[in-house]
Amino acid sequence: xxxxxxxxxxxxxxxxxxxQEAKNLKFDYVELRAKLDGDTIDSISVDKAKxxxxxxxxxxxxxxxxxxxxxxxxxxxGPPRYDNYDDNHxxxxxxxLDRLLDLADALDAENVRIYSLYRSxxxxxxxxxxxxxxxxxxxxxxxxxxxxATERGKTILVENEPPTLANTIFELGKLIKYADNPQLRLNWxxxxxxxxxxxxxxxxxxxxIQGYVGSVHLKGASQLVNSVxxxxxxxxxxxxxxxxxxxxxxxxxxxxxxxxxPDVILTIDTHYPSFYQQDKIGEVEVVRLTKEFIENLLK
Numbered sequence: 001x002x003x004x005x006x007x008x009x010x011x012x013x014x015x016x017x018x019x020q021e022a023k024n025l026k027f028d029y030v031e032l033r034a035k036l037d038g039d040t041i042d043s044i045s046v047d048k049a050k051x052x053x054x055x056x057x058x059x060x061x062x063x064x065x066x067x068x069x070x071x072x073x074x075x076x077x078g079p080p081r082y083d084n085y086d087d088n089h090x091x092x093x094x095x096x097l098d099r100l101l102d103l104a105d106a107l108d109a110e111n112v113r114i115y116s117l118y119r120s121x122x123x124x125x126x127x128x129x130x131x132x133x134x135x136x137x138x139x140x141x142x143x144x145x146x147x148x149a150t151e152r153g154k155t156i157l158v159e160n161e162p163p164t165l166a167n168t169i170f171e172l173g174k175l176i177k178y179a180d181n182p183q184l185r186l187n188w189x190x191x192x193x194x195x196x197x198x199x200x201x202x203x204x205x206x207x208x209i210q211g212y213v214g215s216v217h218l219k220g221a222s223q224l225v226n227s228v229x230x231x232x233x234x235x236x237x238x239x240x241x242x243x244x245x246x247x248x249x250x251x252x253x254x255x256x257x258x259x260x261x262p263d264v265i266l267t268i269d270t271h272y273p274s275f276y277q278q279d280k281i282g283e284v285e286v287v288r289l290t291k292e293f294i295e296n297l298l299k
Contacts, residue, residue, distance in 0.1 A: 001258065001298060003291060004029035004064045004215070004267040007036075011272065011283030015052055019059040021284050025291060029064035030056060031215075031267050032107065041103065042070040049106040056107070063109040064265050065157060065187070065215060070096050071114035071145070074163045084117045084134070090141060097145055101152045111214060111265075112149060113157045113187045116166040116175065117141060123165075132174075138165040139178035150183050157187035157214050160196070167196035173208030185214035189269070190253060191221045191237070199234040202256035210260035217269040218294060220246035240271040242279055242286055244293035251297050258298060266294065 005027045012018040015037045022030055034040045036052060044052075056063055071093050075081050082089040100112050117138045123131065142158055149156045158175065160166050166175045172186055186209060193200045220243035227236035235247070243250060257264060268290050272283050279286075 001295075002029060002064070002263070002265045003027050003295075004031050004265050005287060005291075006031045006033055006067065006217075006267060006269040008034040009268065009270045009272055009283060010287060016055060019055060019061060021287075022061060023059045025284070025288055027061065027291075029062050029265060029267075031065045031067055031113075031269075032063055032109075033067040041066050041068055041100070044103065046102050046106050049103045053107040063107045064267065065111040065113050066100060066104055066107065066109050067113040067187075068096075068100055069115075070100070072117055072164070074115055074161050075118060076163055080118045080120070082118070084137065084141075090144070094144070094148065097148055101149060101154055104154050105152075109154075111155045111157050111185075111187075113159055113215075114142075114145060115161055116158060116164040119163055119165050119167065134165060135171070135174040136178045139175050142175065142184070143179050143181055146179070146181055146183050155183070155185050155214060157185050159187040159189055159217070160192050161189070162192060162196040168193045168198035169200055169204040169208050170198060172212075176209060176212055184212065186212050187215045187217065187267075188213050188257075189217040189219075191219050191240070191248060192217075194221060194234075194237040194248065197232075197236070199232065200253055202252050205253060205256055206260060210256075213257065213261040213264050215265040215267055216257065217267050218250075218290065219243060219268070219270050220290070221248045223247035239276060240274045241276075242281075243270075243290040245279075245289075250294070254294065254297055268294075 007018040007030050010018045010021045146156045166172050190200050220241040222238040222241045223235040224238040
């Protein structure tokens with residue numbers, strides 16, 4: 001198994017300290033997003049990235065993925081920040097991706113995580129044909145990014161996020177279908193599907209996305225009280241929590257995943273800042289418990 005940790009989830013403002021904690025917890029890989037000694041992956045210069053890359057090597061670690069918020073940025077509230085059909089937006093995204101690929105070269109990272117196009121508030125009220133057209137357009141635009149990255153020897157990982165056109169396993173399957181591209185890979189955030197209203201199961205995974213998952217984000221989640229119904233027999237998502245002390249059934253889905261995508265990178269991304277206060281026992285301790293829990297499940 002390949003284990004990775006999003007370094008900003010270790011709660012250290014110093015990148016050196018975060019790397020040391022990752023090493024202490026016996027990770028092989030790190031995913032870089034924020035808390036990069038005052039920068040994020042979307043603000044850091046190539047020269048500074050080279051310096052941080054050297055620090056990663058000195059700690060005996062490797063960078064698995066660069067996680068960017070800049071490609072098709074998510075809007076969790078308020079109006080969207082761009083038009084899905086605006087050519088100027090897509091040209092700007094291509095330039096931004098070039099910058100990220102330069103960073104991936106500097107950090108010796110294989111993967112760059114990006115988002116799908118945004119999901120309009122009225123999307124669920126559209127006709128099936130209108131929805132399918134948007135799914136197709138999303139796939140076409142993401143295919144351009146995949147082609148661009150492939151030409152530079154890198155892999156694009158598309159993550160499912162609730163405000164996008166790929167927020168569940170079902171919609172990730174639509175992306176795979178319409179992209180029809182073996183180079184397309186997914187960063188599957190399992191709990192994000194529950195946030196979007198679909199409880200992830202091994203059957204859904206095997207039916208829609210098996211064989212396309214390059215990385216997953218792992219975290220715990222609690223169930224909303226009194227939310228169990230015929231429509232949602234597992235209830236609805238409530239909040240992030242400590243994996244192994246939560247309400248999500250991790251074991252079946254993880255065992256299906258490592259069987260169907262044996263090269264997957266298991267990346268811990270606890271979302272610790274969003275925990276309820278009673279669950280806040282320290283960032284490093286939550287990461288340690290999460291890693292230990294997952295390792296024991298998969299033995």
